[in-house]
Amino acid sequence: xxxxxxxxxxxxxxxxxxxxxxxxxxxxxxxxxxxxxxxxxxxxxxxxxxxxxx
Numbered sequence: 001x002x003x004x005x006x007x008x009x010x011x012x013x014x015x016x017x018x019x020x021x022x023x024x025x026x027x028x029x030x031x032x033x034x035x036x037x038x039x040x041x042x043x044x045x046x047x048x049x050x051x052x053x054x
Contacts, residue, residue, distance in 0.1 A: 001041065005034035 012027035 001034060001038045005031045005038060008034065 008027045008031035012024045012031060015021075015024035015027060
């Protein structure tokens with residue numbers, strides 16, 4: 001999931017350099033959402049993995 005976020009970030013940077021503001025904004029928004037989802041899933045898996053077995 002992190003790789004998808006980085007991919008959309010790179011697309012946003014390239015689109016911004018080429019002057020495609022709408023595409024750059026959309027790609028940056030998608031990258032932000034994917035990064036937040038990645039962080040939430042990472043924190044959940046980290047917490048669940050640290051629990052002692054019962």
